Amino acid sequence: MHQISLIPHRSLFELSKKHGPLMLLQLSSILTLVVSSPSTAREIMRTHDLIFASRPSLKAARILLYNNNDMAFAPYGEYWRQTRKICVTNLLSLKMIQSFSLVRMEEVSLMIKRIARMDSANNGVVCVSEILNTLTCDVLCKSILGDMIVAGTDTSLALLDWCMVELIRNPTVMEKVQSEVRGIAYGEEKVREEYLGKLSYMKAVIKEVLRLHPPVPLILPRESLQDCQIQEYNIPKKTRVLINAWAIGRDGHDFHYIPFGAGRRICPGIQFAIAIVELALANLVYRFNWKLPSGISSDGMDMEDSARITTPRKEKLYLVPLAI
Ligand code: HEM
Structure with missing residues (x-):
């Protein structure tokens, strides 16, 4: 236990370098399987998808979510199946996501106006993290309610924040994204959703940020429903499983893209998240050139994640913003 820091995905990654990509740890009274390689993650989330489709009963979730009466932490069973069905066929269906297009556009336009108003105060410096937090909360609140807000805001915020961090640290990439967006939306007041499909370089940048900084680095814990064999090891029923997406994204040999999880418990909010992240990022880089406040260099930026389930950068x- 003492070897696991407040940023567990990083300490577990270090431990896996020493003990291998499959570790069975006794964490206090809980037997926990830690997975840090793409091939084992695939075995658990694809080959044995059903066996590992449950979630452990976590004390915090029991208290905060009225005895796990939500979807993300519900054990596998009838309640989860029904809730997930309602969610994917109604709340988060493609049709529903398209119907929120106006909400997204309005909120992104408000964000751009807010930045333009702010940039004359405070020596021109704005807190991008807070602006993005307001945007993701407002879009989620106006679109869907309930535990989706928690699942959706922190994660989309973390992704957008890391995108801006990486772009500011990589000016050549920022210029390429800007020239793609500005070329496609040339002459328009803002980037509209219909242009997003053409922004292939920007989409690739977002994917790369998801690989390096998955907003949920330790995919929500799973629990096995029955005994099972993973590689040559016997894994008993009710073993808790932590899949380290952060470590897997850094596996140079066999990279497996799982920032949204996989199998039957895969994140149902992917399209929702991508829609707002792409629209916000495209407009941020279209309307402004961005630079660091004077006296701060990109090399000196602290790249630590916060110690939470979802991990935006620790520092805001x-x-x-320089309006163009
Ligand atoms: C960049 C944004 C997001 C990321 C990286 C992300 C990531 C994840 C991950 C890793 C899981 C666990 C999957 C697994 O166990 O295999 C998950 C589950 C979930 N996500 Fe997301 N998520 C994002 C956005 C959203 C949004 C916008 C919503 C809703 C509007 C949402 C709703 C959920 C729900 C309800 C679950 C639980 C699914 C279940 O247990 O069946 N997520 N997400």
């Missing part, structure tokens, strides 16, 4: 991001 402050930047200077």
Whole structure:
């Protein structure tokens, strides 16, 4: 236990370098399987998808979510099946996501106006992290309610924040994204959703940020429903499983893209998240050139994640927007 820090995906990654990509740890009274390689993650989330489709009963979730009466932490069974069905066929269906297009556009336009108003105060410096937090909360609140807000805001915020951090640290990539977006939306006041399909370089950048900084680095815990064999090891029923997406994204040999999980418990909010992240990012880089506040260099930026289930950067991001 003492070897696991407040940023567990990083300490577990270090431990896996020493003990291998499949570790069975006794964490206090809980037997926990830690998975850090793409091939084993595939075995658990694809080959044995059903066996590992449950979630452990976590004390915090029991208290905060009225005895696990939500979807994300519900054990596998009839309640989860029904809730998930309602969610994917109604709340988060493609049709529903398209119907929120106006909400997204309005909120992104408000964000751009807010930044333009702010940039004359405070030596031109704005707190990008707070602006993005307001955006993701407002879009989620106006679109869907309930535990989706928690699942959706922190994660989309973390992704957008990391995108801006990586772009500011990689000016050549920022210029390429800007020239793609500005070329496609040339002459328009803002980037509209219909242009997003053409922004292939920006989409690739978002994917790369998801690989390096998955907003849920230790995919929500799973629990096995029966005994099972993973590689040559016998894994008993009710073993808790932590899949380290952060470590897997850094596996140079056999990279497996799982920032949203996989199998029957895969994140049902992927389209919802991508829609708002792409629209917000495209407009941020279309309308402004961004630079670091004076006296701060990109090399000196702290790249630590926060110690939470979802991991935006520990430090808030402050930047200077220059309207073009
Ligand atoms: C960048 C944004 C997001 C990321 C990276 C992300 C990631 C994840 C991950 C890793 C899981 C666990 C999957 C597994 O166990 O295999 C998950 C589950 C979930 N996500 Fe997301 N998520 C994001 C956005 C959203 C949004 C916008 C919503 C809703 C509007 C949402 C709703 C959920 C729900 C309800 C679950 C639980 C599914 C279940 O247990 O059946 N997520 N997400």
